[in-house]
Amino acid sequence: MSPADSSAAPATAPKHAPAHHPDAHPAHEGPLGIAPAGTVHVSHDHHELGFIRKYIFSVDHKVIAIQFMLTGLFFLVLGGLFAMAIRHQVAWPWKPIPGMGLLFPETGGVISPEFYTMLFTMHGTIMIFFVIIPLLTGAFGNFLIPLMVGAPDMAFPKLNMFGYWAMIPAIFFAILGFFVEGGAAAAGWTAYPPLSTILSAAPGSLNGQTCWLMALTWVGVSSMMGAVNYVTTIVKMRAPGLTMMRLPLSIWGLFISALLQLFALPVLTAASILQLLDRTLHTGFFTPSNLLVNSVRPEAFQSAGTAAIDAASGGHPLLWQHLFWFYSHPAVYIMVLPAMGFASDILSVHARKPVFGYKPMVYSICAIAGLGFIVWGHHMFTSGMNPALGMSFMVATIMIALPSAVKVFNWIGTLWGSRIHLTSAMLNALAFVSMFIIGGLSGIWMAATPVDIYIHDTYIVVAHFHYVVFAGSVFAIWAGIYHWFPKMFGRQMNETLGKLHFIGSFVFTNGVFYMMHQLGLAGLMRRTADPYTYTTYAHLQECNELITICAFLLFAWQIFFVINFFHSMFWGKRVGRNPWKANTLEWDAPSPPGHGNFDRELAVYRGPYEFGSPEVAEDYLPQTRKLGDGAGKPAPAHAHH
Amino acid sequence: MSQATLAPHAGAHGHHGHKADAAAYDPAVDAPAEHHPIFDYDSGPPVERGKFAIWLFLATEVMFFTGLIGTYIILRTGSAAWPNPEERLAVDITAFNTFVLIISSWLMVRALQAAQKGDRAGILKWLGATILGGALFVGIQVYEYIELYKHGNWPNVDIFWSTFYAMTGFHGLHVVVGVIWLICAWFGAARGRYTAQNYMGLELAGLYWHFVDLVWVLLFTIVYLF
């Protein structure tokens, strides 16, 4: 029998320590100031909070999670609208968008080439920094971590509040970009200099790029505060008996991606500050001297005499690429590890079967994250980087498929011999697995250096990352919303609407992104406002039209989700604590959990996935249920018993 | 809808008194207990949460400076030529400044020792000296910047100055933050916040201060000496 299902007593049995406030460490603590392992009680402080304190300046992780979620979903709509404009342009270049004449009277609704660059730059930026990362770590991280480890809140609730509030300046600057002179940032979400650092290089790099950098820095501050909180909470606030190897995989995914943020994000922060200096103080970290842009000398080192330039030549554009990808490659795993965790949990619960190979799953999360730090150069195979360096990045990149393979096979192993309930959450989780495979496998082509020489910056890359971030992470987010909505709002989402939403999304997602592989093979470049000026691309327009139609349908289809989400929030079916009969701790709390989350004392006896255990009659065995000596009687007292 | 009957055997003798149809809302079981204590558990390594978090924070700081120092190393090794720092910078003054910062680290250790003994006057004395050391460091650095500026050496002149100002400037900002933190701790000490049993706040500030000093030793070595 695996150690996970032993009903042994918790490693640290709850001892009742005298009540005291967690912030004030009493004198009886040891010399290191350690509280003895056990329960810490805080007396009832159920004072009523006003609306502002409760919903705006809240320090409650659940409210902050919902703030992040609504923000993320809002930006998903905005980023989606940008995607629609992109698709319209690629299918029918320079044709006016119906109805857009009102917004852009100068052009009659036609997207200008300058605006097109801003569109995909802000689409990518918003989707990654304002949608996926805030939804996965901000919304789900905040909501799930304390509940799944059995904590009353985050370790530092105030810091948590600041984490959300750091998003406000970020949002402000991201939006402001569109209204400053020159327009929004236009150097791609990767912001490669010198296009991004030379003010005269592109209209959007006049002021928009500065806004972009400010936005990014604030997002970074927000993520950093979150990550410190998440790691501390997971390590230091687990309920008695909840060892690291009994944590749900969602928590493992969130834990490791928080570590990725802690170690990778500061480098991006440093890099964006340096780029900001290049733009404002006209330093030249990323700008070589002696350039001539639009017949104008760039600002960097303008005042210098030639002597100074001889003594120390200018900066280097590739330096930014290294710093940027040092963060942004780990960031793609920040965007998928929590999603993988959600998928594992949801597959297990709705298939009523333990996760296959829990430990290999944990180790592969760690391996993906570890390897993720040494593969950033695979975005730079054609950049002019030393080709020998390229080889080592290639080998590391190929090897990252190995832990991913372990995950995929274990998901299938989880389903094998299970009892699958096709709920909306399950449907989206299954779709995640089926489409993550597609996105992951196309990554192998790109990791192969000679092939990447051809396919780099073509639509096959666009296909790859939309399969992993949209078909992957967004579907996992949807799965997570359907699965944890009852816990968030005490009400269940409508299953009929959920299924309708799923089926259209699944079909049209593949309709949008699958044929992009073939476009990429035909050589179609990304970031082109009008590809058909090249004879090589002239025949690709029909395929693009088809894709665009699917994209419009995909977007329109989300109406089922929007209706379902808001309707269920207020009028959905009321559910109890554990509607899915799941095992993990969050289902022990009321739905929605009140102040302090748990109204019972917790003791954890086993791993999170004991479905179908022969030890009990039911097909599920919660982590907190005590078996054996207690004759099945619940150990903790319940207020109503 | 199917999720209503998820489990094939909906046993009534579930734990926590879960009833047969778990999906339906039953206020008798599902309503939150009205008056309940808040359960807050401790786990993991025997470190205080705040201390644990400050280590995580310092890890991010290490990575931040890794980014800056990495930039410096790459730009310098990638440059055709690099000026001799001794010709451009007043190394002796900065060497003295480095000494000041190292001493202040030692003063901080003394402050913490005083706190461990519960000696409030000692804390105030040693911490005050630490703060003065930090302030002196910032003062000398500002003086250095002013002198450099007077000679027309500004970040936009060449890549040497760009990297010089970026690294020393961000370090300087950290010192300022550290000094402010220490000042807050000093007032805290004056109000008797630290006892022989609980001096966590002072310890955290000290950790940060030592980190800032350590980074400076590194920066001084690579920017001024090599």
Next chain:
Amino acid sequence: MSLLNPSNGWWTALAVLVAALLVLVTFVKYTRLWLVLLIGLVPVLGVWTFVKAPEWGLWFPEDVSTHGKGMDQLFYMIMWMVTFTFVLTEVALVWCVFRYHEKVPGKSLFTHGSHKLEMIWTAIPAVALLVIAFAQIGTFKRIKFENHWPTGGPYSAQKPIAHVIAYQFAWLMRYPDENGSFDSVDVVESPFDFVVPVDTDIMFHLKSRDVLHSFFLPNLRLKQDAVPGMTIPMWFKATKVGEYDLICAELCGWGHYKMAGKLIVKSKADYDAWLAQKRAELKSNGKADLSNMEEGQ
């Protein structure tokens, strides 16, 4: 290429829509059936589109280079491997959804994993991945590594055929004067058109005057970013006379999409004639236009 024929495009869309609606109205009732079919359709349609794509013109453009062969072969090799993995995993997934539904009596198989299986499905992909990793090294070295650069022929890293200079939003090819010098007023300048002889090892220097650009020849499977401040030597060998698109493949500003050049591959005789004529034109016109500088100097 009937499916994507422009006149049929809307019909295809309509057909997709009708099919989708059909699935839709019945999905809520026949969830499992449709899901099995749809997830099953993913590998079927996926493989089918890859089979049909060359027919639709959604495939590699004609390869007219010596680099292309190794690269395409590597692509196909990986394609077979990932197609196998893709079909295998999707079929397993579909099978599970089909077979293991909630109405099957009894509990699920109670297992927490299998050490043996984990070993198997770690080891087999590990071997496959190592094969992929090693299979590509030779091809990449041949294209990129210095010790594979052409020597002995007419063009080498020291004697490039031309300097290719990218700037917003144009290409400028500078051919050396008769003495092989690029610092001369007799340098031949060819805006947008990169003229090279066929069946010859071509070596050129890639530069940028302002921001990043990328030199992309789809028909020669060649792509290299042009980086301001760097001079990057590149080589290729074209095997067929003709005109091919030279595409800027790195975002370089609003005009990125129209930074089109041409690679004109001529027979050796035609190439020599072209160069001679250009040089003669120069002499008759006076001097080269010096306002076009390589870098900003």
